[in-house]
Amino acid sequence: MRLLLTTLLLPFVSIVLGQPAELPPVTMQQLVAATPAFAQDAEALVLLENGRTQLEIVESEQALLVVHDYNVRIKILKKEGVDRANFEIPLYAYGKDFEKIMDIKGFSYNLKNHKIQETALAKDAIFINKESPYRHVARFTLPQVEEGSIIDIQFRILSPDILNFRTWQFQEDIPKVKSVFTAVIPATYQYQVTLRGPYKLTDTKSEVLRDHFVLNGVRNDCSKLTYTMDSIPAFKEEDYMLAAKNYTSAIFFELEQYYLSSGSKIRVTKEWRDVDRELLGEKSFGGQLKKEDIFKEILPALLEGKNTALEKARAIYTYIQKTIRWNDVYGKYAEFGIKESLAQHRGNVGDINLALIAALNAASIPAYPILVSTRSNGLPNNLHPVISDFNYVIGGAEIDGKTVLLDATDALNPFGELPLRCVNEKGRIIYSKKSSEWIPLLNEAPSMVIFSFLGRLDSLQNLKGNLAITYKGLDALRKRNEIVSFPSEEEYLEHMQTRIPNISVVASSIRNVHEIDETLSEQLEIEIPLSDFVHQGVLNFNPILMNSTSKNPFNLTERTYQVDMGSKRYVTHNVHIELPANLQVKSSPKNLNMRLPDEAARYSYQSALEGNRLTFKQTVALNKAIYSVDEYFHLKEFYSRIIQQQHLNFELQKTD
Structure with a gap:
C-alpha cells in the first residue's frame, strides 16, 4: 500500500532545540492493567513511543545536523520478553563523519510490596562498539527487568546526513498501544511524505512554527507535522519473506529539492x-x-x-x-x-x-x-x-x-x-x-536436494545401507558454507552425527565441496536400529530417513506479503530396501499425488513392493520462486497434507 500524504514546500528555516513529548510518570494502573485484546499473544507491549526529527544547529558540533529524539515505554508481558531490555542502536557513517548518540537514559519499574520500585540505567553500562568502518552500535541493558516490568528509554541521535530525513516505523515485531512521530521540516525543503503498510493513521496534525530557526541572522518558519497511530498489531514474520520493512506500516520522507540561502534550487530527486x-x-x-x-x-x-x-x-x-x-x-x-x-x-x-x-x-x-x-x-x-x-x-x-x-x-x-x-x-x-x-534478480537454476538410500533390512532389528545426499543451487551454496565453517570436514561430519541421533554413521565422505560447478554430495554408510518400533511382531517403519517436514512453515491466518523462496525448489527421497524373505508388507500408506492450481507446486508419494524389494519415492516440487498472497492459503494447505502423509508408516510383519 502506498498512500501519498502531502508534499511540502515552505520558505527556508532553522530550528530551535526541540524535544519529543515527555513520557508521563509510570502508574500503578499501568503495572497491573490487563493486556489489550490485540496483544494477547505478545511477549511485550509498547505502551507509548514518541519520536521527533528536525534540523538543528548543534553548537557542540558546530554543524547543521539532523537530530532525532526518541523515547519509549514498554511493558514486559512474558518471561520471553525480558530480552526487550537489551538495546542495540546502529550508528552509520556519512563520508568522514559518524552519527552520534547522546543523552541516553533508561529506567525499569517493578511493583514491590505494593509500591513502584524504580531502577536507573548506569552510565557505565552503555557501550559503543565499532563493528565496521561504516557502522557503530550503541548497546545497553536495563537492570532489574522481569515479567511484569515496565521499562523506559530515551536518547538523541545526531546525524550529519542532512539530506535524508528519518523513516518512522509505526509497526514492528511487538504490538504498540500508541506511536507518535513529529517531523519539523525546514521551509525550503520539499519532501514527498508517504505512508506504507496495511494500517491507517489515527490522527494527523500540522502547524507552522513561526521564526523557528535562525540561519545567517535570518529568522524563518517551519512546518511541524505530527502523525499518530493507535492499537498497532505486531508484524509477524514467517519463512520465505523479504525484509520486514517492506511490509510494515511506516512513514517515509523522500527529499525532492531544497533551496540554498543564496536562493538557488538544488534538485535531489533526479532522473x-x-x-x-x-x-x-x-x-x-x-x-x-x-x-x-x-x-x-x-x-x-x-x-x-x-x-x-x-x-x-x-x-x-x-x-x-x-x-x-x-x-x-x-x-x-x-x-x-x-x-x-x-x-x-x-x-x-x-x-x-x-x-x-x-x-x-x-x-x-x-x-x-x-x-x-x-x-x-x-x-x-x-x-x-x-x-x-x-x-x-x-x-x-x-x-x-x-x-x-x-x-x-x-x-x-x-x-x-x-x-x-x-x-x-x-x-x-x-x-x-x-x-x-x-x-x-532471478536464479534460473532451481535449488535441489535428493536423498537416495539403498539398503537391506536384515531382521526386525536393523536397517543397513548407503545414503547419498546431493545438493544443487541455493541448497548447495548453503550446505557448502556450512561445511567450510568447520575447521575440517571430519569435524563437520562429527557434528552432523549429533543432528541425526537415531542414525548411526559407520563411514562418511563428502564430494565436491570446492568444485562448485559440480554436484555437492554426502556419502553415508548408516545403520538404523528399529527394535523400538516393533510391537507384537509388527515393525512400524517410515522410509523418510532424514529431512521429513514436521512443522508447517506457513501458519499465519492471513499473510499480507508474498512468499519468496529465492528460487524454485525440489526435494526428493528415493528409497530401495531389500526385505528378508520371511517379511511382508502388512499395510502401507496410500499413494498420493497433489497439485496446486497452474502446476504451482506438486507433491508425489509412491511406493511399491517388487519381490522382496520395497521401493519408495517422494517428491516435493515448488515450481515457482514467488507465490502471491492469493496463493498463500493453497500453499499452507499443501504443506499440511504433506506433513500428514509423512507421518504415515509402513507395517512390516513376519510370515512365519
Whole structure:
C-alpha cells in the first residue's frame, strides 16, 4: 500500500532545540492493567513511543545536523520478553563523519510490596562498539527487568546526513498501544511524505512554527507535522519473506529539492540518466570500470584454450573469486580500488564485482554493473531513483544473447547463480552508452536436494545401507558454507552425527565441496536400529530417513506479503530396501499425488513392493520462486497434507 500524504514546500528555516513529548510518570494502573485484546499473544507491549526529527544547529558540533529524539515505554508481558531490555542502536557513517548518540537514559519499574520500585540505567553500562568502518552500535541493558516490568528509554541521535530525513516505523515485531512521530521540516525543503503498510493513521496534525530557526541572522518558519497511530498489531514474520520493512506500516520522507540561502534550487530527486552519469563519473564506481588495462597481462594465460565467450567468462569469474577475498563489507562503490584489491587479495563487494566487470570487458565480453538492494536492506524505490536505496553491486554479462547475473564475492557460489541475499525482486543495470534499466534478480537454476538410500533390512532389528545426499543451487551454496565453517570436514561430519541421533554413521565422505560447478554430495554408510518400533511382531517403519517436514512453515491466518523462496525448489527421497524373505508388507500408506492450481507446486508419494524389494519415492516440487498472497492459503494447505502423509508408516510383519 502506498498512500501519498502531502508534499511540502515552505520558505527556508532553522530550528530551535526541540524535544519529543515527555513520557508521563509510570502508574500503578499501568503495572497491573490487563493486556489489550490485540496483544494477547505478545511477549511485550509498547505502551507509548514518541519520536521527533528536525534540523538543528548543534553548537557542540558546530554543524547543521539532523537530530532525532526518541523515547519509549514498554511493558514486559512474558518471561520471553525480558530480552526487550537489551538495546542495540546502529550508528552509520556519512563520508568522514559518524552519527552520534547522546543523552541516553533508561529506567525499569517493578511493583514491590505494593509500591513502584524504580531502577536507573548506569552510565557505565552503555557501550559503543565499532563493528565496521561504516557502522557503530550503541548497546545497553536495563537492570532489574522481569515479567511484569515496565521499562523506559530515551536518547538523541545526531546525524550529519542532512539530506535524508528519518523513516518512522509505526509497526514492528511487538504490538504498540500508541506511536507518535513529529517531523519539523525546514521551509525550503520539499519532501514527498508517504505512508506504507496495511494500517491507517489515527490522527494527523500540522502547524507552522513561526521564526523557528535562525540561519545567517535570518529568522524563518517551519512546518511541524505530527502523525499518530493507535492499537498497532505486531508484524509477524514467517519463512520465505523479504525484509520486514517492506511490509510494515511506516512513514517515509523522500527529499525532492531544497533551496540554498543564496536562493538557488538544488534538485535531489533526479532522473535515472542523471544518476547514471554521476555513477559513471564517480572514481570509486565508473572510474574502476575504466581500469581494463590492469587485466591485459593476465588475460592471455588465463584464457588460453578458451574458445567461447562462456568459457572465457567462467575463467575470469573463477580468477576474481580466488584472487580477491571478500571482507564481508557491502557496498556499491569500491572500498580500496581494483588495483589495490588485486594486490592485497581482499576487498568489499564493490571491489570484487567491479573488478569482475572490468576484466570481462577487457576480454571483449560486454558486461555492466547492476545496482542491488539486498533482501535485508529492503526494496528500492520504484518511482524515483534513490541511490541510497542500493547497498550492493553485481555484474551482468552478455553471453550468447542473454544477460548472465554474476556475483563473485562468495568463493563457493557457482557462475551464473546469485546468493540469496541478492535475490530481491529487481536491480538496475547501469550502462555506459544508453539509459539504465531494471532487470529481474532471478536464479534460473532451481535449488535441489535428493536423498537416495539403498539398503537391506536384515531382521526386525536393523536397517543397513548407503545414503547419498546431493545438493544443487541455493541448497548447495548453503550446505557448502556450512561445511567450510568447520575447521575440517571430519569435524563437520562429527557434528552432523549429533543432528541425526537415531542414525548411526559407520563411514562418511563428502564430494565436491570446492568444485562448485559440480554436484555437492554426502556419502553415508548408516545403520538404523528399529527394535523400538516393533510391537507384537509388527515393525512400524517410515522410509523418510532424514529431512521429513514436521512443522508447517506457513501458519499465519492471513499473510499480507508474498512468499519468496529465492528460487524454485525440489526435494526428493528415493528409497530401495531389500526385505528378508520371511517379511511382508502388512499395510502401507496410500499413494498420493497433489497439485496446486497452474502446476504451482506438486507433491508425489509412491511406493511399491517388487519381490522382496520395497521401493519408495517422494517428491516435493515448488515450481515457482514467488507465490502471491492469493496463493498463500493453497500453499499452507499443501504443506499440511504433506506433513500428514509423512507421518504415515509402513507395517512390516513376519510370515512365519
